Amino acid sequence: MPFSKKKTGVLLINLGTPEATDYFSIRRYLKEFLSDHRIVNLPPILWKTILHLMILPRRPFITGRNYQRIWDEAKDGSPLRYYTRRQAELLAHRLADKEIQVEWAMRYGTPSVAEKIDSLQKKHCHKILILPLYPQYSATTHASALDAVYKHLLTLTNQPAITVVPAFAKSDLYLSALTSHLQKELTKLSFSPEKILLSFHGIPKKMAEKDYLYPQDCLFTAQKLREKMQLSEEEMPLTYQSRFGGAEWLQPYTVDTVKNLAHHGIKNLAIMAPGFFSDCLETLDELGREIKEIFLKEGGENFAVIPCLNDSEEAVNLLGEIICPSEETF
Template sequence: MRQEKTGVLLVNLGTPQAPTPAAVKRYLRQFLSDRRVVDAPRLIWWCILRGIVLPLRAPRVAKLYQSVWREGGSPLMVYSRSQQQKLQARLPDMPVALGMSYGAPSIQNAVDELLDQGVGHIVVLSLYPQYSCSTVAAAWDELARVLAKTRSVPGVTFIRDYATNPDYIQALAATARRAFTQHGEPDLLLLSYHGIPQRYADEGDDYPQRCRDTTRELVSALGLAPENVMMSFQSRFGKEPWLTPYTDETVKMLGEQGVKHIQVMCPGFACDCLETLEEIAVQNREIFRHAGGGKYEYIPALNDEDEHIAMMARLVARYR
């Protein structure tokens, strides 16, 4: 039986420190410089990033962040901190630290926090339910970089993903049922996942399959007919093809078809963030309605709901 003290490292993507062009620019520079996220030739991409992407994108994205910003920071940070605190309350004998792949608090700071508490074994839970090289593998890379500077490397259990974990599926189903009760069961439930370049999948990233796995299990748990559920991919960036169908084009098509009522859920997001609260809840609602659609509701992410925290606790506790 393992004798050393076990701690938990929660990892999420990250967020700007403020809804300002300067803060957003710093965040995007770090995020978009990661080869796991954008693997274009470095010199060419560096010139494009510094000369075109950051100057044009940072001010626009900052305005979007201002529309969702909260007293404690961005929604992703507020919910991530709450998840950490609630998980710590459920696991009082396992220190829980929060680290972001980009921005603060960093994975370096989180690992230092755990080691300072005498942790000899770290269970890493990246809050990306479906594995992708651009998210989970990026967190792995950063953790490896941090531990490469450590003389006494702790034991590490890295949870690759939890796309079909029964507790995760049931938590999603409970959230959807609450929305159905509040707004009525929709004509169609759209499950929108964050996209990745199609090329990444062609080169071996099994992310699309993991999304399909989640969709299959969730549809089964809800008892919905297959024709009442669709799956799409959002948040594409750049000009190369990404996973299809695209969410914005899908909601436009549904609106043009005169669909009276849809609800949209984003199972790949453990926390609500800019991509859900602004892109899905606002932009895509406008696209749907402008195209002739009727009722449109966004179903919130699991965030710090009790079912979600209980799922995390059971997932990591088996490695104590």
């Protein structure tokens, strides 16, 4: 396809979400997600047997109920889809004077990475900046998103030039955005938190031995955020959530930490999830419902989850500042 006017495109990529909360929509999503070798690193024959015989027949019922609790038809159903789309729209408006085309995609589900690369090419973009929306690098997220990009490029005769924006956990732009956002959100609370928990998505400990950049990035983010907030490690501890299965994962676990804090007399707790750029099932339902219920049951009194950056001014400015230097040096 000839380019009549060469342009630059930006593709924001987030993890993914089902199209609806019914059994078959959830099953399709889980099948794609759990078939990624970056997510489950077991012998293929063994894992396919477990996946198709034990997980996919039953898990969609549980996961579907979880999604139903956070689903909002007025906002395109899935919060993750809504906020990722909003980020792309607001970023496009911010970059309008540069004639940069902005699209968004999901690694799993729709709209797909392949679909949106094709869309940018149809808009005459001969250069595409890929921005995975994962601040901390992990093979399970950042690398998997790039797998989808490169897989589609293999099918193209006329490939666009690709630049990948690296994970930005150590960027002062990101850390400053988190700090500003956290400070604003704390003023909205009706109570003063005794501790602010920083909860990151966990990964199996065995996987982390190879995927060692991820825990390093999480520790760095926590350390720098404490410095900017002038809080100690005790006042702002780091934990890992979303453990699945019986294997040992990165620790300390969020659920155990919350129980222990309540047992030791902490009555007022706030949780922030810096590794999630947009609110999703893990922040709204796991933290906002499951962890909250545990804290209150164990003796806590006030609990709040700090919203993710979402479509805030801090989020859009951060994306714009990350993209512009990359676009200029393309």
